[in-house]
Amino acid sequence: MGAKNTSDSIEEYIKALLARVGIAELKRSELADVFQVVPSQINYVLKTRFTESRGYIVESKRGGGGYIRIGKVEFSNHHDMICELASSVGEHLSQQVFEDVIQMLFEKGVLSYQEGQLLLSLATDMVLGEGAEKIRARMLKRILQQVDRKGM
Structure with missing residues (x-):
């Protein structure tokens, strides 16, 4: 098994957060600071790893007060x-x-x-x-x- 890359670490962090709180609201710039990456790296992870076909809903608002809201879709059965x-x-x-x-x-x-x-x-x-x-x-x-x- 290979070493984890930054995208893997960001994905793991977000999934752990979702496991604790259900729906996470994050600031793209703050998350980029935590991982010492540019905000576009956060966008890449969201667009490729937190997709509807993987069972996630991502709502994003850009700008100064922008945020990313992520939730895992749960089904009753x-x-x-x-x-x-x-x-x-x-x-x-x-x-x-x-x-x-x-x-x-x-x-x-x-x-x-x-x-x-x-x-x-x-x-x-x-x-x-x-x-x-x-x-x-x-x-x-x-x-x-x-x-x-x-x-x-």
Whole structure:
């Protein structure tokens, strides 16, 4: 396992804060000072690691009194989570969003590690070829239907 980079540390810090308080309100500049990075590094972490497809809601207000409000979406049960995910899948789905959803399903115990790895290996642009985003969207919809039937 490799050494943690700054983005990993920022992500860990925010997740630990969310675990304690549920919804965190942060100032981008203060967080950048804590980690001795430029505010754009904080933006990068938020845009890549705290996305809707990973189960987060991020509200951001820029400017002098600006803030970042982050919350983890919690579902009452797996069925509600799967239904919400399924309703948010459009006709096209990027590889990154597919990976995020599969990761969340693994973290919630809906998929095993092996199942997740298998699905990730099959849903790459290289494997799917032309029209990958359309195929991937259909795949994810079908996966969600199937795991919902498992009674998870």
